[in-house]
Amino acid sequence: MGQVLVVRDKPCTPTPAGVPLLRLAAQTALLEAEALAEATGGPAREPRIALAVNADSMATWFTAVFAQLPGPLFDVRIEDQDHSARLLREGVVMGAVTTERTPVPGCRVTALGAMRYVPVASAAYLARHLPGGFTAEAAAQAPSLAWNRHDGLQDQLVRKVFRRDIARPVHYIPTPEGFGAGVRAGLGWGMYPEEIVDDDFRPVVDQHLDVPLYWQCWKLDSPLIGRLTEAVRSAAARLHR
Structure with a gap:
């Protein structure tokens, strides 16, 4: 590609040119695992679910999501709701609770209610x-x-x-x-x-x-992301409408 993709730091981080490749690699790994499970008839080897959630949502309604998805491992990043979409843009997480209603490129948006x-x-x-x-x-x-x-x-x-x-x-x-x-x-x-x-x-x-909250996640035809989105919508039912 003729571009630097990784900053050699501790930990390593992607450059702006490397961000879309990081996101593509993570999305490909998810779709590959689900496709292999469907082809073999076995259970999917679900990847770790990386999410960005603000602390107040985590302290109130968001923990109900985990009860509805008992199988996967979670990697939750605590981030202010006004800045959590940045982690989606960088390919670090597959879903985020955010105040941004404009979709991040490659993502879909669901209105959740207001905190x-x-x-x-x-x-x-x-x-x-x-x-x-x-x-x-x-x-x-x-x-x-x-x-x-x-x-x-x-x-x-x-x-x-x-x-x-x-x-x-x-x-x-x-x-x-x-x-x-x-x-x-x-x-x-x-x-x-x-x-x-x-x-x-x-x-x-x-x-x-x-504070209006939105759920943004990868726009993929993925059963896991579908279940995750439904769990988030269900847990957010207690928010103000």
């Missing part, structure tokens, strides 16, 4: 930082939490409430357990999945954000 987030904090945090309520002045001083620097939910909530951006102190905690523990400890306020809000949390303001 609802609400702004919460501890009672002690509200008494200390927001005694007069969630005003613009208080929001500029009161620390908030974010998953990482890609997490824009708190910024979206601020824009929804005040119709403008407000710079504020932010703590970054990149695990769902740590994020929830940070809220409980009074470290900051943050957007939390409504489904798992408990009595330790108090509402910061009477607002919410609905």
Whole structure:
């Protein structure tokens, strides 16, 4: 091909020219295994299922997918829902939960519903930082939490409430357990999945954000991908419509 396909690093990664070949190799391996199983009448040697899923989906509804597919081995990559489609483009995963409704080349899209987030904090945090309520002045001083620097939910909530951006102190905690523990400890306020809000949390303001989620997967005539997609759709039935 006259092009460099692999970056010799640890681990090795494909170059932009190598990405489509990596994706083709993975898709070919899947189709070959299923074709051989059909030809011989034996069980298919199912490859490892590589998926990109955001942490909040994994902590709530997505684990039901595994119960419906007890056979295959899974390789789940935790990735922000706004960036998980990148792993599809790179050929790293065969399916992703994402906020992108435009199909990645070579993939099909299924609308799943919306994950609802609400702004919460501890009672002690509200008494200390927001005694007069969630005003613009208080929001500029009161620390908030974010998953990482890609997490824009708190910024979206601020824009929804005040119709403008407000710079504020932010703590970054990149695990769902740590994020929830940070809220409980009074470290900051943050957007939390409504489904798992408990009595330790108090509402910061009477607002919410609905984040539409989509399932994108390889556009292949594959029984495994068909079963996987059906399992994802079934598990996502609990999301907001």
